[in-house]
Amino acid sequence: MEEINIAIVGGGPSGLQAAISLASKGHSPTVFEEHPTIGQPIQCGEGISLNALKEFNLDQKSKLFCVKEYESCKLYLPSNDVIIGDIHSYSINRDIFDQHLAKEAQRAGAEIKLSTKIDGVQRKGESIIIKTSSEKKHDYKCEMLILAEGPQARLASKLGFSPPSPLISAFEYKIEGEWGDALEFYFDKEKYPFGYCWVFPKKGETNVGIVTTAKERKGRLDKFLEEKKITGNIIKKVGGQIPMNGPSSKLYDKRIMLVGDTAGMVNPIFYGGIRLAMLSGKIAGEVAATNLERKGNGLSSSCKEYESRLKKYDFMKKVNIKCHNSFYGFSNKSLSKIGAVFNNRYINRIEKLEKLEVFWKILKNPSLSRKIKGLYYMYRGFKIARDWGF
Numbered sequence: 001m002e003e004i005n006i007a008i009v010g011g012g013p014s015g016l017q018a019a020i021s022l023a024s025k026g027h028s029p030t031v032f033e034e035h036p037t038i039g040q041p042i043q044c045g046e047g048i049s050l051n052a053l054k055e056f057n058l059d060q061k062s063k064l065f066c067v068k069e070y071e072s073c074k075l076y077l078p079s080n081d082v083i084i085g086d087i088h089s090y091s092i093n094r095d096i097f098d099q100h101l102a103k104e105a106q107r108a109g110a111e112i113k114l115s116t117k118i119d120g121v122q123r124k125g126e127s128i129i130i131k132t133s134s135e136k137k138h139d140y141k142c143e144m145l146i147l148a149e150g151p152q153a154r155l156a157s158k159l160g161f162s163p164p165s166p167l168i169s170a171f172e173y174k175i176e177g178e179w180g181d182a183l184e185f186y187f188d189k190e191k192y193p194f195g196y197c198w199v200f201p202k203k204g205e206t207n208v209g210i211v212t213t214a215k216e217r218k219g220r221l222d223k224f225l226e227e228k229k230i231t232g233n234i235i236k237k238v239g240g241q242i243p244m245n246g247p248s249s250k251l252y253d254k255r256i257m258l259v260g261d262t263a264g265m266v267n268p269i270f271y272g273g274i275r276l277a278m279l280s281g282k283i284a285g286e287v288a289a290t291n292l293e294r295k296g297n298g299l300s301s302s303c304k305e306y307e308s309r310l311k312k313y314d315f316m317k318k319v320n321i322k323c324h325n326s327f328y329g330f331s332n333k334s335l336s337k338i339g340a341v342f343n344n345r346y347i348n349r350i351e352k353l354e355k356l357e358v359f360w361k362i363l364k365n366p367s368l369s370r371k372i373k374g375l376y377y378m379y380r381g382f383k384i385a386r387d388w389g390f
């Protein structure tokens with residue numbers, strides 16, 4: 001059995017960012033990734049906000065992986081009214097983005113073991129044993145474990161954590177040609193319940209996808225392409241799942257932390273998860289580093305700080321789930337009325353006088369004024385999503 005001080009399972013943004021944090025504090029984490037190449041297969045719309053890049057000083061490196069820049073995103077309602085979100089954002093090459101994080105982690109001193117799937121995990125006294133899949137048959141003994149294994153959270157379940165449930169399914173086409181002029185989201189409660197279709201143009205190609213709890217996602221996406229007259233050749237099909245109800249209630253246990261999708265670290269309104277994956281990974285890495293240092297000095301250690309630091313952020317607030325429930329609970333009729341009030345406005349930039357005008361329009365409309373609480377949650381949740389990126 002090989003001894004390592006800290007194991008990170010999963011080489012996505014959360015695991016790689018945890019590795020960067022630990023390695024840049026002088027530790028030697030080992031990242032286990034089941035695929036032979038970091039960042040592949042890509043399962044992503046490849047949209048990210050400038051705020052997210054800035055938080056990790058990646059805005060300086062944006063040329064490496066950003067392919068298109070947008071000043072705002074557009075949210076289309078069933079009536080075709082559009083709410084504008086002033087989220088400065090980019091479409092990226094997600095594989096190159098993840099590979100950049102991997103290089104940073106390696107440069108700082110982390111080891112990345114590719115084509116290495118971890119199948120088993122168990123606690124043994126003060127240590128944790130992880131086992132690779134049957135072909136490789138190799139066991140590792142570690143002092144701490146960070147689980148960054150994505151939404152399925154199989155190892156987390158084996159250790160008694162609840163999986164980040166429920167998961168919502170997404171399906172995407174990569175299509176030849178540039179369709180659309182912003183990161184576009186199309187909401188329709190009947191066609192795409194609890195979700196939306198997206199059009200994220202890149203250079204020479206566009207990601208067009210659907211996320212919804214409804215079945216027959218491919219058929220719905222095909223219909224969307226037909227309606228929007230998007231006729232480019234389909235280059236690739238991509239599918240995946242996303243935790244839909246935000247951060248899980250249990251994020252750590254003795255010597256173990258869950259990060260990224262494994263911990264439900266996804267914005268429950270637009271289902272974007274790259275930024276929260278990286279933030280949770282960064283904090284988990286820092287807490288693990290402190291714990292290893294304390295242990296080296298004969299002091300006790302705990303992962304509680306991971307949760308308490310995360311809880312200071314807006315995205316952990318219950319208002320996000322309330323926004324999710326209210327917004328996805330609105331009928332198409334209500335969504336269209338909301339569209340008529342907000343049409344062509346920047347929802348997050350409503351100035352004082354405009355706020356009064358919007359409020360007055362809502363009050364004058366009895367079916368909307370009855371939903372004033374839901375509209376308030378929607379406003380708060382959208383504001384947080386604006387700051388956080390989707």
Ligand SMILES: Cc1cc2nc3c(=O)[nH]c(=O)nc-3n(C[C@H](O)[C@H](O)[C@H](O)COP(=O)(O)OP(=O)(O)OC[C@H]3O[C@@H](n4cnc5c(N)ncnc54)[C@H](O)[C@@H]3O)c2cc1C
Nearest residue numbers: 010012013014034045046047118150240260261272273274
């Ligand atoms: C179709 C789709 C579109 C999306 N679009 C966007 C978007 O535009 N913007 C956005 O912000 N978010 C988007 N998301 C969400 C975002 O991709 C995730 O939230 C993000 O990737 C989470 O990062 P992570 O590191 O937690 O997990 P992941 O990126 O899933 O990484 C987990 C890694 O762990 C590896 N792994 C799993 N189990 C094991 C094991 N047992 N042993 C070894 N390795 C293992 C996997 O191979 C994988 O590489 C989208 C998701 C989907 C499915």
